[in-house]
Amino acid sequence: MAVKKEKPLHSLIAGATAGGIEAFSTYPTEFVKTRSQFSGKKQGAISIIKETLKTKGVAGLYSGCTALIVGNSTKAGVRFVCYDHFKHMLADPQGKVSAPRSLLAGLGAGMMEAIFAVTPSETIKTKLIDDAKGPNPQYRGLIHGTTQIVKQEGIRGIYRGLFPVMMRQGANSAVRFTTYSTLKQFVQGTARPGQNLPSSITFGIGAVAGLVTVYTTMPLDVIKTRMQSLQARQQYRNSFHCAYRIFTEEGLLRFWSGTTPRLARLVLSGGITFSVYEKVIDLINGRDVLS
Template structure:
């Protein structure tokens, strides 16, 4: 009889799950960061070209530390829990409060700042974060909390719900009781990323606008931001930038789940 997802998780050492999720999140954050950097419209390729010209290849990684740390913390927390839609929603909202909002706000501000002719903040994670906090206070790194909670909750619910459903289907129909090969895991994770992009893109657009350097002067709050985008740019603006985000989340889903599953197997072989 095929092992259920719940049985598999019960057999997994929670410390192995935490370590594997943290490692997977950090690998994914670093590997996909150049795509994250260039996803801002209107022309991602022009942004990448100009950034490399002005700041070198390392310019594409401005603010990368914030994303890697945030991914490591959030993946370490959620990959160890039950992979259901409801638990994914709750876990996503909790990670938004404790990990994602500060790290992504800092990341977004550092990226925006480094695209200026004369950047205001130093590009490093620690120095850049301290400069932002001195400038805007702790409230500044929690700007956009509501859209981040909504986006992260929806992301986790859709991503893990899709991955869990597809994984159980494939494993139950073709490989009962056996671990899935890395290529199949990567493909399932990539499909989960595609579904996540189109289901949650409006929340990602609102989140990014609310965390920008100009948010303080442009928007009164999350609902005002949403209304202004709809009124001034139309409903399709909520899916602008979906293509580069699609590329990132396809890779992200494939990398996270593949690294996580392989890491779990390696740790269990090494330590029982």
């Protein structure tokens, strides 16, 4: 099946909208996942939620949320624009994209979003969450926190963990887009020509793509979180040293800490992001969106 090329501006608008809605909707799971990956005592998801609600209230579950919404909107916009661009660069003369080429397009899109959007927003979000768990937080919000991080550590301070973020985002996008595109093409192949897929089907395909993504990229996510924590400079020389210490001191399974909340988020994320993206694209292009 030949793929249709969307206009970059349309992909950017639809992707940014989908990213912002997804980030806010699923943020508590991201908060719990990040907290569970810090070094120190191991805590389960329920324990973290209870402790946070007791000490910080519901607002505590949204510490660092603004940073993720801004970053996620930018990330999703960059992701869809770059993926669409790379996908059509790699398409064959008939306009078809094989699974390996879709994987390569997703990898390229992931690398671009890591550099331009994900690393700064994830670093700030992680530091805000890490800071908020103490009794006397030093950061008063996104703007103040960003200003202080840059003042104390320079621009490098918001680009900590760039390598694991690039690896994670590249793997995330490669796995997610390849799984989504493959399943979507399979389902469309069984539908009537020209028929739009119902939102429920799009959501389901996106959710499966999120599920596959979680288990294949979890170790990179744990390393990324550790490298962006407040204590990273004192504990780890680089990403490889971080991975070595986690493996030797905490065991192999520690690389999958935070899997449950991340799984909850990415399954919902995949469904929400692809569903909203497809609907916004349909609205922009004036297609029938009631199916």
